Amino acid sequence: MRIDYLTLFPKMFEGVLNQSILKRAREKALLTTQTINFRDYANNKHHQVDDYPFGGGQGMVLKPEPIFNAMRDLDTNEQTRVILMTPQGRRFDQQCAESLAKAEHIVFICGHYEGYDERIRTHLVTDEISVGDFVLTGGELPAMVMTDAIVRLLPDVLGNQVSHEDDSFSSGLLEYPQYTRPRVFEGHTVPDVLLSGNHANIEKWRREQSLKRTLEKRPDLLESYPLTKEDKKIVDSHKRALKKD
Incomplete structure (x- = not known):
């Protein structure tokens, strides 16, 4: 370019x-x-x-x-x-x-x-x-x-070609929470699912967290986002939880 x-x-x-x-x-x-x-x-x-x-x-x-x-x-x-x-x-x-x-x-x-x-x-x-x-x-x-x-979106600019794909806004949703070592820091721990080695559960957790974070911080993004039936269940459930809080 x-x-x-x-x-x-x-x-x-x-x-x-x-x-x-x-x-x-x-x-x-x-x-x-x-x-x-x-x-x-x-x-x-x-x-x-x-x-x-x-x-x-x-x-x-x-x-x-x-x-x-x-x-x-x-x-x-x-x-x-x-x-x-x-x-x-x-x-x-x-x-x-x-x-x-x-x-x-x-x-x-x-x-x-x-x-x-x-x-x-x-x-x-x-x-x-x-x-x-x-x-x-x-x-x-x-x-x-x-x-x-x-x-940063150009091919080969980033070390990992797919590094930007999980960024906030790239998928239409905000990015899920990220953690690294140490596992426990000042009494705060990493969610167990991320340490489970079960990639299907990890991806499911990340999807849920992205939807919840987007709902909380940028609900306007969900207005045009193509939610699946499972996505809608997660969003509706979290909406009810937020109202209770």
Whole structure:
């Protein structure tokens, strides 16, 4: 995968891209990245990339010329996903990450002002995405978050190819509780079923715990999740237990 970042602050990406999983992906040549300072593409002597909005209003608007000029320098094609980080976009989630992980080339446009000239949105962008209903100074941090979520899904990036499949949201449910050594810690013990060696019972327990945890913490996820008859029994039973508590 190749990812290009159009940004006014290229150095913000250095720490994230040179650590942990992303560093490993780059070392394996599974990921190539490039940060482009689109101020270099401004066509005025002061390298101005923003201006006042036509019609008046608060703040400054990102000019179209620097972004269009920078995009022309990139080797894009019809399959390139050009992502505009904007609060007006669709909410980023695991399904979105899985979709983007299939792309060979992604471009993040990271703005840093009140808004974008609409021509950027309508003539360059394939995806408008938001990481949440809150305001950040710019699009760099959301682009980094999305990069981490996307790249870890690429084949051979993680040590175990199926490592991400049990993650929260990957299956549509929250992840079940995890335990490791020691078996007893400060009087708190690991559930016996995990030590039984009975894999069928372990999988059943994990499924029940995922359903219960999702019901307690993110019940909205169950609204669109295809529950089996057995799942519904577990959920209904836990609902009754929660009401008693």
